[in-house]
Amino acid sequence: MVGVGLGLLGSSLTHPFPSSSACSSLFPQQPPPPTTSSSANFLVSSSSIAIFHRHQECIPFLKFNGTPRNELKPLLSQESFRPSRQLSVACSCISSLPNSRIDLAMFFSFFREVGLDEKEMGILLDKNPSLSLVSLDSIRNRILSLQSVGIDGLALSYLITKNPYLLTSEEIGPFLCFVRDGLEGKIEASRLKRLLSSAEPRFLVGFDQKVRLLLQRGIPQEKIIHVLNNVNLYKALCRKPVEEIDITITFLSRFGGIDLIVRRPVILDYNLETQLIPRVGFLTKLAAGDERAAGSVLRKLPAILSYSVEHMEGHAELLRSFAGLSDEEIFKIVLVFPNVISASRERKLHPRIEFLKQCGLNSNEIFKFLIKAPLFLGLSFEENLAYKLVFLVKIGYRYRTKDLALAMGSVTRTSCENMQKVIGLFLSYGLSCEDIISMSRKHPQILQYNHSSLEKKMEYLIEDMGREIRELMAFPAFLGYKLDDRIKARYELKRETLGEGMSLNKLLTVSADRFSRKKNEERSVVTGD
Incomplete structure (x- = not known):
């Protein structure tokens, strides 16, 4: 079990961070945090020696750094250290080898402070016997580097146990150095943890070069951290050669390029050949080969690239077969409302098109309706549309009529609360529900206007212009004009x-x-x- 926190680490790690002079930097470098030193408790238990005894065929060069036996006697005489004959043989073997680099007592004490117990130390040596070849100073510096990029506490203990090669792989050092100095340590620790727990060290080589490529291709320096913190670093950068990243950006430049990546960084996660090209190709085909039009859709909703070709084709086919729309009409709907691709076919598209058909709309009328009120396909039924539908029926709209469908299209652009206040305002001025329905047939937008704006226009009509409220029955579009710029200005001049x-x-x-x-x-x- 991971027991001891990393708060103790500073007391025994006396070496500074590895030198960053060789590290490339994108930002002004910050000095590494200072470390403190104090004496460490190097008491070694018999179970710790047993771990080394179990691994002695893999680490035959361990010893107490040449410590004379007469200096080891006080240590070996401690109450907690009473080795059996077998363990004594192991210790004798370890202390007699000439080329050892690790002090046994310091090794165990060090990793206890990192948060590993003796069982986990054994697992560590099982997974990475080469730890015994590395100096404790080197391991200490590597752990300090991991801490410097935000990997600390339980996350550090977890990473070391899961991937012990983090402590010895040569590729890890330059990567951590670049993240700390070149990127000011601003990559989220959770993303680094995910990367370092799964990626082979060889895939980290060239990470700095790929980041610089993104900057060279146009990602603003102030946005680079945002991009890196919103991609899968392994899929987007580490697994891909720099050439593939460059070709991907070149391909996207025809449709929005760097702006797409900044707004939707996960685009870099996608494979160019199997994902990006087919998905953009589908939109281009739907647009009758017009890449500029396809680019307009992507710029409006870069997230549309997260949907597979099969998913998008399923939505298009439903609109073809069930709504009777052509590809040209489907693309126009996608252009004004790209989120139609994200709407559920079963829960939203099919039942709502069915509603329009029940209201008597033909294919052409369905197309015109969806162009004017595309949100009808995306809004929640339970929390939005159902409430509005019931309210319209209550004031007199007949169910399954074109009037009701058109009214529903209009109120998709307003909130339930505003719609209720608008109808209440009309009623307060003496208009009946029948009058409201009559006006909305001539000018459906009256149901979606802001109620405060409507009240000001109605007050001006009655009090300043001296007109009757019922004049709105003949010309409800009056309520759609701007009060100051159009109504007042023209009325004063004409008067x-x-x-x-x-x-x-x-x-x-x-x-x-x-x-x-x-x-x-x-x-x-x-x-x-």
Whole structure:
């Protein structure tokens, strides 16, 4: 069991971090944290010696760094160290070998402070016998390097036990040095833990070169950490040759390139030949070969590349066969609402298209509906659409009618709360439910406008313009125009020349150019010019 925390590590690791002078740096280097030193307790139990005895055929060169036997007697006489004859033979063998690099007592004391018990030390030596060839100073420096990039405590103990080669592999040092100095140690420790627990050390070679390639190809330096913290480092960088990464970026440059990667870094995880090319190819084919149009979809929703060709084709086929849409129409829907690809076919697409068909919409009308109200395919039924549907039916919309379908399309763009306040506002001004339905048939958008904005326009219509609220029955589109820029501005100008009895329709629907010409003509008539 992992018992002792790494808080003790600083008391016995007296060597500084490995020199970073050879490390490449992307950012200004920060000085390594200082370490402290103190004496360590080097008491060795008989079970610890037993571990070495079990591994003596693999580590025949261990000894007490040439410590004279008369200096070992006090240690061997401790109460907790009463070796059997077998263990004494092992110790004799260890202490008599001339080329040893590790002090047995220091070895065990050191790894206890790292958090390993004697059983785990045995596993460590089973997995990596070469530990016995490495100096304790080297192991200490490697652990300090791991700590410097945020791998500490239980995570460190776990990594050492799972992959003991972290302590001896030559490839690990430059990698940790680059992460610490070149990347300022900003890669998340959890991602480093995942990488180091599974990746073979040879795959870490060239990591710095691949990061620099990303920068050279256009990823802003302030975004590089964001990208690295949102990819699978093993799949995106370590497993891929630098040439493949470069070719992937070149391929994506036709559709959004670096911007796609910055917004959706996991794109780097995907295989170019088996994933990216087929998925982009599907969208391009759906767009009748228009790469620019396909790129527009990708820029709107880079996450669409996470879906397989089979998944996207399944959605397209449903819209073809069940809704009766053409590929051109399907792509236009995808272009305005790429998230249609992420909507469940069974829970959302099929039942909602079925609803539109039950309301009497044909294929062309379904297409026009989805272009105007694509959110109808994506919103939650229980938390959104069901509430709105019930409310519309309660105020008088008949079920399974085109009017209801169009009203549902309109209210997809507003919240349930706002919709309820809009209807309540109309009722408070004396309009009936039948009046609301009549207005929405002429101008369905009235159900989606912000209720506060509607109230200000209705107040201006009654109090400032002196009109009746029922004039909205004939021209509900009045509520869609901007109050200050259009309604007030035009009304004040027209009132100067024509008085107050003017048509709301003519006042607001005339284009800006024509309105300006008519305004000048009317002024000329008034002044006699």
